[in-house]
Amino acid sequence: MSIKQNLQNIKTSLPEHVTLVAVSKTKPISDLMEAYHAGQRIFGENKIQEMVDKHETMPKDIEWHMIGHVQSNKVKYMAPFVRLIHGVDNFKLLKEINKQALKHDRAIDCLLQIKIASEDSKFGMTPNEASKIIKSDVFSELKNIKVVGLMGMATFTNNDSQIEKEFNYLKDTFDSLKQTSTDNYQLNTISMGMSGDYQLAINCGSTMVRVGSSIFGSRNYN
Numbered sequence: 001m002s003i004k005q006n007l008q009n010i011k012t013s014l015p016e017h018v019t020l021v022a023v024s025k026t027k028p029i030s031d032l033m034e035a036y037h038a039g040q041r042i043f044g045e046n047k048i049q050e051m052v053d054k055h056e057t058m059p060k061d062i063e064w065h066m067i068g069h070v071q072s073n074k075v076k077y078m079a080p081f082v083r084l085i086h087g088v089d090n091f092k093l094l095k096e097i098n099k100q101a102l103k104h105d106r107a108i109d110c111l112l113q114i115k116i117a118s119e120d121s122k123f124g125m126t127p128n129e130a131s132k133i134i135k136s137d138v139f140s141e142l143k144n145i146k147v148v149g150l151m152g153m154a155t156f157t158n159n160d161s162q163i164e165k166e167f168n169y170l171k172d173t174f175d176s177l178k179q180t181s182t183d184n185y186q187l188n189t190i191s192m193g194m195s196g197d198y199q200l201a202i203n204c205g206s207t208m209v210r211v212g213s214s215i216f217g218s219r220n221y222n
Contacts, residue, residue: 003031004038006215014209018202021065023194023212025050029057031216036062044086044210048074055081067210069123072096080104086151086191086210089113089123091133094145101144107184109148111191114173116152116166124152127173134177134185142184149189149208150174154197163197167204174205 001009007022014020021044024032032043032054041061045051046068055064063083070085072093079100088094088110101108112133115124125133133139134147152170154163170192178187191208193201198209 003034003215007035007038007040010211010214013199015202017207019189019208021067021191021208021210022215023067023210024054024216025068025212027216029054032058035215042083044212048078051082052077075100076103079108082108084109084111084148086111087113087123088147089115089125091136091139094133094139094142094147098142098145107144107146109146111149111151111189112147113151113153114170116170116192117155118162119155122153122155127176130173130177134180134182140182140184145184147185147187149187149191150177151191153194154192154201160197160200164200164204167192167197167201167206171205 011020019042021042022035022040023044025046036059042063042065044065044067048066051064051066064081065084065086066078066082067086069087070093075096085097085108094110097108097110112130113124114127114130115122150170150173154166157163171190174187174190189208190206191210192206193209195211195214198211201209
């Protein structure tokens with residue numbers, strides 16, 4: 001099936017309150033433009049330089065999401081335009097995003113990445129670490145970022161019950177951390193679920209799914 005057909009099939013299966021991020025990493029601009037012409041406006045990349053290159057070439061009404069692990073020294077390259085940074089896993093990174101956003105006189109939306117997987121290779125903070133950050137005085141001074149939700153990546157496994165348990169853990173963490181609300185901290189987004197498990201994620205409370213191969217086909221890593 002074409003990218004357009006894949007997109008239409010996925011969108012008709014999503015509830016109204018769920019946002020679709022088309023994960024376009026490694027894909028050529030021609031593929032992204034096919035999705036764009038089919039109505040898709042939110043794209044997710046996991047490498048900053050690739051996202052910058054695509055942003056420069058493509059229409060400016062696109063919302064760019066950074067979904068990969070972020071190195072602090074590269075934040076400056078995406079600070080002028082990035083709409084949402086999914087993988088914020090430490091306070092130092094939040095401070096750097098705030099610093100670079102200030103230079104462009106804008107506020108950047110962020111998701112705190114919570115470690116829900118059993119694999120050591122997955123990044124993220126514990127709910128306790130997240131709670132300490134948002135309650136700290138230094139966090140309240142960050143005026144150019146806004147934490148709008150949480151993100152989590154489940155274990156890479158075929159065991160649906162384990163994935164469901166991890167998704168529920170993120171939803172419980174969200175419900176707990178949502179009790180607090182400040183100018184730069186208002187939770188409304190749970191980003192969890194990818195091509196293989198987004199329906200399960202939605203059943204567990206996801207409001208944003210990151211879907212790549214089900215739209216664009218398998219990745220080009222060569």
